[in-house]
Amino acid sequence: GAVVSQHPSWVICKSGTSVKIECRSLDFQATTMFWYRQFPKQSLMLMATSNEGSKATYEQGVEKDKFLINHASLTLSTLTVTSAHPEDSSFYICSANDGGGFNEQYFGPGTRLTVT
Amino acid sequence: GQNIDQPTEMTATEGAIVQINCTYQTSGFNGLFWYQQHAGEAPTFLSYNVLDGLEEKGRFSSFLSRSKGYSYLLLKELQMKDSASYLCAASDSNYQLIWGAGTKLIIKP
Numbered sequence: 759g760a761v762v763s764q765h766p767s768w769v770i771c772k773s774g775t776s777v778k779i780e781c782r783s784l785d786f787q788a789t790t791m792f793w794y795r796q797f798p799k800q801s802l803m804l805m806a807t808s809n810e811g812s813k814a815t816y817e818q819g820v821e822k823d824k825f826l827i828n829h830a831s832l833t834l835s836t837l838t839v840t841s842a843h844p845e846d847s848s849f850y851i852c853s854a855n856d857g858g859g860f861n862e863q864y865f866g867p868g869t870r871l872t873v874t
Numbered sequence: 875g876q877n878i879d880q881p882t883e884m885t886a887t888e889g890a891i892v893q894i895n896c897t898y899q900t901s902g903f904n905g906l907f908w909y910q911q912h913a914g915e916a917p918t919f920l921s922y923n924v925l926d927g928l929e930e931k932g933r934f935s936s937f938l939s940r941s942k943g944y945s946y947l948l949l950k951e952l953q954m955k956d957s958a959s960y961l962c963a964a965s966d967s968n969y970q971l972i973w974g975a976g977t978k979l980i981i982k983p
Binding site for chain 1: 904905907909914915916917918919922961965969970971973974975976
């Protein structure tokens with residue numbers, strides 16, 4: 759149980775275009791979803807926290823107009839990277855918790871974005 | 875401020891034991907997580923401690939001392955597949971995870 763999927767697993771896009779990444783909780787309802795970014799050989803960096811039906815809370819330094827997050831249902835959150843630039847190339851990982859237990863976060867497999 | 879410290883890199887020999895330490899400072903505390911992350915993959919959950927003491931799960935054990943703000947992950951009978959980064963994360967008063975930078979563990983034959 760507690761499976762989180764992400765789509766696509768990898769994407770290459772041209773500079774200036776937008777890319778949407780989907781994160782789905784397959785067998786549980788995710789009260790909260792998290793979006794992380796990870797550059798090579800660095801640790802996870804939390805970008806934003808989203809709760810179903812409400813606006814996402816962005817971490818300091820993360821541009822909310824550039825990284826649009828929508829958490830429209832208890833099983834789906836999307837991250838849209840708008841007007842992508844090469845420096846946005848990174849590994850984007852989502853996680854979700856179901857609000858129970860000890861608040862463990864279940865991670866998706868990640869999406870590798872390359873902007874050319 | 876909130877902070878997690880863990881060594882950047884460690885090396886150990888196949889079949890041996892290794893201990894990865896983590897110290898934390900958070901606003902409130904709701905538990906300490908350890909995750910394993912292989913290169914190019916997402917983290918996978920290893921353990922969770924909220925009370926003082928040792929939690930054993932097969933070859934992996936995790937220890938917590940709340941008074942010292944200290945945890946360690948103990949890996950026994952190391953296998954080559956254990957080569958990965960190990961991430962320590964503390965849950966603060968808002969249940970938000972504060973992540974360490976990760977410890978890259980290199981296993982040598």
